[in-house]
Amino acid sequence: MVGVAAEWRYYFLSPTGASLLSVGSGNAKSDRPFIATVPEGAAYAVPVMWFGRTFVDLPLSGAVLREARPEDLTARAVKRQMFSTTMQAGTGPVTDYTATAGVTLSVSAGKALLTSTGAAGTAVSFGGAKSFAVTPGEIVNLTHAVPATITSTLVWADSAGTVVGQSRDTSIGRVPQGAAYVWPKVEVGAVATATAIGAASLEITAAPSVPPGEGMSPYSITGYSQTSAAGSAEQRSVSLELVEVAQ
Incomplete structure (x- = not known):
């Protein structure tokens, strides 16, 4: 979930399940393995992901929980920006975009x-169907300022540019198997006066590899809900419904 989770956190519990200590990674460390020292008296560790954004049907897979190793200290996610500097600034030429009838x-x-x-x-x-190359398993994060936006969609295409699927109603998605390119699309409402498409970003995040046999089975998030924590308007209790995906 690198590129999606805002923070990692461990809750260390006693043999009876009582909470002993909560340790957070901080936002700056959510792109690397999270290492913490088990406190005295702890019998269980509960790893938790905190999210700072909303997504739809984002597959959850590739996690590993084990004793720390020396290589974990230097393992980092790799992030790269796919849009040109002019597209990021909203000053790219018209040829950087593709429009449907009506636009x-x-x-x-x-x-x-x-x-x-x-x-x-x-x-x-x-861009076009083959403008932005990706690798299955990577996280794609689109941000934009397109006027009158109705919804954003990440369209996935294979090596020939043929569409193989899409992640609709979201700006964040994990590249599916068989996809070689991502084609970001934004559906828009009525815009009567010519308006700037605006600044945009397409960030691709590749997590450190999980050793074979050590990861969990892949799951898909099919339900999401959140409620305010008692006594704090800034905290939320999040519930996810997971369904195991056949490999």
């Missing part, structure tokens, strides 16, 4: 603009 692209003062009829399915995409 008209133009340029003014060096910025790509769009107008939209708002008809069902009208959308603007970043």
